[in-house]
Amino acid sequence: MSTTVDPALISNDFLRVRPDWLALRTEAVLEPDLPIVDPHHHLWDHPGNPYLLSDLLADTGSGHSVMATVYVEARSMYRAGGPIELRSLGETEFVNGIAAMSASGAYGPTAACAAIIGNVDLRLGSRARAALEAHVAVSGGRFRGIRNVSAWHPDGIKATSASPPQGLLLDRGFRDGFACLAPLGLTFDAWLMHTQLDEVLDLARAFPDTTIVLDHVGGPVGIGPYVGQREAVFAAWAAAIRALARCPNVNVKLGGLGMHLIGFDFHARPQPPSSQDLASAWKPYIETCIAAFGAGRCMFESNFPVDKGTCSYRVLWNAFKRLTTGFSADEKAALYSGTARKVYRLPG
Template sequence: MQVIDPHVHFWALGQGNQPWLEHPTPNLLGDYSPMARDFGPEQLLAACGDIELLGMVHVEADALDPLAETRWLTAQLAPYAASLPWALVVGADLAQAGAGAQLEAQCTLSDRVRGVRQILNVHDDPRYDYVGRHYMEEAGWRENVTQLEPLELSFDLQIYPSQMAQAARLASEHPWIRFILNHAGMYVDRQGVAGWRAWRDGLRLLAAQDNVTLKLSGFGMLDHRWTLGSIRPLVLEALDAFGIGRCMFASNYPVDGLYARYQDIWHAYAELVTDASADEKRALFIDNARRVYRL
């Protein structure tokens, strides 16, 4: 089975650049201490099993120093330049006054930089709250988003459904910037119909913006014992909202490796779209990721 994986994470604990990982504290992931080990491209390829990896996109892993992360990644991935196309979605703090200079520095470090991610998840429950700050409401942050366009950088959007309306407005204000919604919109509030409606309706607000694309990934983060039956409604609802042309499957490995093996994640995705055409499957597993991240 051939795939391009548009959402993977690598790290080396000895760098001291991911304290959240070096000192695991249970959160929405549960006990993630088994993930507190070095993980790089060699380990990913060893985990592939019968999955043939045609390319990959590394997404920033909440590093203290995003520039140091990019320097390290560039060195780690350089040996794979000829055999395995790769790209980077780097970290940057768009709330900082010098955000533009940081973005330029990231692009100087590697010609494989394709986009930026700054995690935006805010939630009343501290288990689910990532940043404790509503960045999208800050004028300085919104102004710095404009710095992405001249550098031809996309923005990986990690939010909860309660933030989707605001994110849709952001996308409408920047039609020339591509926004990629991470992890199927992170359907977090699962206790009743209101949470489902917030996620479903929020997806459609974002899908109404032509410059928004969706990653079908990260299902294990909020459903640690996920099954085909439990994720099928989410995948089908997302495909219905965005259409085949604006969706791509991704592993979120090794984070989702806490809940399933790499090859099992991909085979589950394949099972969910078994009745799709060959062209549709190729779009979801290969072509959309290749186009969006310019691999």
């Protein structure tokens, strides 16, 4: 079930969101009272593909009980001028404004962007501390950490519109900047491909006091040279996940499997997938992560609007809920909200 991606279905390096196509699949909400903290979504105003507060709330308000969300950097609304190392402050300011709007209560019960993961280029080295402190200062108390995308592949496979250098997590200047995170109580979100998981492992061992969150189950690639190689990729990925799980400072986000990078062909079908379809396809990845990390270090994520190219928000969370049928109440509490609240320091 791997495929190359029709270029007509790509927008801004992601699967294009097609509302009319998504509307072809309707489902009742499963476990509608289960509290959810969505720890990974973006906001942007891309031409022809905007995703702003009203779009987010339409998704979070589609039936599941989403109590709060965590915004993750997307190079959105950077300042147009000023020192380059401070231009990403524009994104934190923008998102903090959205969060303040949501906190007014005028937009419904979901606390949108209750925590913010921004972007500071850690290759600044020790100078990164001042930039990190500037983000904290403009965030209204919501800034929790950063993400530096490090997804790189020698064949030019794209996991994002960003273009990070090879070996970013191993770079000496980057690590000097990374050392600034723990003293400020900040976390690091890692987004890369499964072929780079050894780099996260090395980083986690070098900085055991820094909380690292592995995004999108570690990016098991299913496109490019990996088409038709799902079993081999899975074996290599699973071994790396189990090794990484031995680092107690690492947590993992369960999601992102709707991206074109992963190589499933749901986007190419006449109708969008059902939650049963998704649960069946995603089960090996989700179960491997939970078995390795435990529910207390795993958190389900939407990765919207990126994964919205594959399915609706309602169907996505239904798929996750199908995968946790039979889990204990404590395990569900951790997976759907508790781990996210703990890692990103959100009130319970």
